[in-house]
Amino acid sequence: xxxxxSGQTAGAVAKELCLIEQTLRNWVKAFDAGKLNGPGTKQxxxxxxxxxxxxxxxxxxxxxxxILKKAAAYFxxxxx
Numbered sequence: 001x002x003x004x005x006s007g008q009t010a011g012a013v014a015k016e017l018c019l020i021e022q023t024l025r026n027w028v029k030a031f032d033a034g035k036l037n038g039p040g041t042k043q044x045x046x047x048x049x050x051x052x053x054x055x056x057x058x059x060x061x062x063x064x065x066x067i068l069k070k071a072a073a074y075f076x077x078x079x080x
Contacts, residue, residue, distance in 0.1 A: 004028050018053050 003013045010028065014021040 018057050020056060 004010050004024070005028075010024050011021050013019075014024040017024070
């Protein structure tokens, strides 16, 4: 939050933290509204945040891998 509030763009901060930009924007919006740690909500631990980041990165890497597999299969057919 501090980095976005200090003038860095949400996109740059999200990219550096391997987060989806819209997620970071939602967190900033909730923080501004005073609802980030509201009553009845469970506080997010650093481990949970890291797990979320790793899951998002894993999904991105899987998608990239699928694209590369399809490209390799396409070019293998073209070579024959």
